[in-house]
Amino acid sequence: MQRQFGQSRLAMSWADRALIALLLGLIPKVRDRRLSLLVTSGTILRWRRDILRRRWAAKSLPKGRTPARRNIKALVLRMAKNNEHWGYRRIAGELAGLGIKVAPSTVWIF
Known part of the structure; x- marks a missing residue:
């Protein structure tokens, strides 16, 4: 992707971010520092927090009909x-x- 788009900023979807965060979670931390990535490790941690926040927010939605006043x-x-x-x-x-x-x-x- 870096070769395709150069140094310009990439617009990634939530699916792309989730996939990158998942794949980088499988790489050992020692090798993680040596990789030249599209994003920083802080960005990936923020993505993971956002993914978890969205998951738990979706689970906490009320189910069924709201009661009448x-x-x-x-x-x-x-x-x-x-x-x-x-x-x-x-x-x-x-x-x-x-x-x-x-x-x-x-x-x-x-």
């Missing part, structure tokens, strides 16, 4: 009590008219 639940229950002949789709439509985004399936749960 209590005030929306109270509003849905009040609308259902005051308008006995309305179904869950009508209530969801009325809430949409008020500017509250609620799926009909969420209204149906209550």
